[in-house]
Amino acid sequence: MKLIDGKKISSDKRAEIKEKVAKIKQQTGKIPGLATILVGGDPASRVYIQSKIKACEHAGIKSFHHDLDENSSQEAIIALIKKLSENFEIDGILLQLPLPQNKDAQEYLNAISPLKDVDGLHPFNVGLLNLSKSWNEIIEKNILVSCTPLGIVHILRKSGITIEGKTAVVIGRSNLVGKPLSMLLLANNATVIMAHSRTNNLKEICKSADIVVTAVGKSRFVNKDFIKIGAAVIDVGINRTPEGLCGDVDFDAVKDMDIEITPVPGGVGPVTITMLLENTLKAFSNRRKIVV
Numbered sequence: 473m474k475l476i477d478g479k480k481i482s483s484d485k486r487a488e489i490k491e492k493v494a495k496i497k498q499q500t501g502k503i504p505g506l507a508t509i510l511v512g513g514d515p516a517s518r519v520y521i522q523s524k525i526k527a528c529e530h531a532g533i534k535s536f537h538h539d540l541d542e543n544s545s546q547e548a549i550i551a552l553i554k555k556l557s558e559n560f561e562i563d564g565i566l567l568q569l570p571l572p573q574n575k576d577a578q579e580y581l582n583a584i585s586p587l588k589d590v591d592g593l594h595p596f597n598v599g600l601l602n603l604s605k606s607w608n609e610i611i612e613k614n615i616l617v618s619c620t621p622l623g624i625v626h627i628l629r630k631s632g633i634t635i636e637g638k639t640a641v642v643i644g645r646s647n648l649v650g651k652p653l654s655m656l657l658l659a660n661n662a663t664v665i666m667a668h669s670r671t672n673n674l675k676e677i678c679k680s681a682d683i684v685v686t687a688v689g690k691s692r693f694v695n696k697d698f699i700k701i702g703a704a705v706i707d708v709g710i711n712r713t714p715e716g717l718c719g720d721v722d723f724d725a726v727k728d729m730d731i732e733i734t735p736v737p738g739g740v741g742p743v744t745i746t747m748l749l750e751n752t753l754k755a756f757s758n759r760r761k762i763v764v
């Protein structure tokens with residue numbers, strides 16, 4: 473197997489972003505700003521938020537973090553989101569998901585100004601993505617798209633993996649990963665199959681694919697029987713097991729196969745965070761009408 477180095481792809485892109493931010497500062501005196509909101513103290517979410525804040529600061533993006541109590545009322549959370557939406561200094565707003573107590577995230581996401589929606593989860597941006605006809609259009613119009621799917625397309629392109637004309641199976645249909653990724657792959661002219669927990673013959677379907685993306689959240693879910701020789705496998709899953717952090721792919725089972733694969737850790741995760749920085753710059757540019 474050939475490992476795809478997500479850390480390297482990520483650090484190359486972060487260096488570019490850092491340069492852009494420095495240029496913006498120098499030429500306009502303005503600093504892009506990202507607000508993050510964490511409701512409750514889930515330890516994994518806190519780790520992610522901290523990596524996001526660190527990455528922002530490293531790139532020269534100003535971060536504004538808000539910790540809210542697990543028992544915060546809907547009114548209090550929405551009031552904060554509205555306040556941040558109106559704050560001129562803030563270009564992007566990220567509400568860390570999932571919310572505690574099974575709160576329906578969409579109601580909160582709808583309160584984020586679509587211009588600051590760096591996760592691409594507001595219906596306005598979901599609509600723009602779905603209406604777009606090509607990858608070029610998505611890039612040229614600076615459409616805000618969910619970070620993980622953007623990161624996956626970035627990884628495929630940087631690894632020289634052709635998307636056009638290929639059959640891609642996306643396992644998982646969440647609003648954060650599976651659905652927007654399917655749209656992005658379609659915009660890149662792949663033939664896309666969206667698979668989920670009710671899909672029949674999943675193994676056979678995956679075995680026929682040139683690109684398999686798994687965003688399920690179950691360790692050792694994908695094994696040798698799912699993968700065609702020569703395929704590219706993108707493992708989005710993050711699973712904490714007694715043996716440590718792993719993805720959805722049974723790594724040992726596929727390690728002798730002639731495939732390309734993103735590892736966990738060190739694959740999609742770091743690139744996801746990089747795309748958050750990229751989206752913050754897009755939001756900065758769209759909102760302040762400054763070309764970056």
Ligand SMILES: NC(=O)C1=CN([C@@H]2O[C@H](COP(=O)(O)OP(=O)(O)OC[C@H]3O[C@@H](n4cnc5c(N)ncnc54)[C@H](OP(=O)(O)O)[C@@H]3O)[C@@H](O)[C@H]2O)C=CC1
Binds near residue numbers: 710
């Ligand atoms: N590396 C990164 O940057 C990121 C990693 N993640 C990780 O990716 C994983 C998925 O996240 P997310 O999309 O938010 O997850 P969700 O839990 O929202 O979605 C999981 C999806 O997997 C599907 N699924 C569950 N069981 C099966 C099965 N037996 N066969 C086929 N499909 C199945 C579900 O289908 P159904 O809809 O039918 O229930 C659902 O669509 C998680 O491990 C998460 O931690 C998430 C975001 C970013």
Ligand SMILES: Nc1nc(=O)c2c([nH]1)NC[C@@H]1CN(c3ccc(C(=O)N[C@@H](CCC(=O)O)C(=O)O)cc3)C=[N+]21
Binds near residue numbers: 569740
């Ligand atoms: N509004 C919102 N937007 C998100 O983009 C979002 C979210 N909520 N909720 C949770 C998921 C998950 N997610 C990850 C980001 C980075 C890593 C990452 O950097 N992972 C490292 C390992 C980190 C570790 O050690 O735990 C790696 O894979 O190498 C993983 C997962 C973003 N998500």
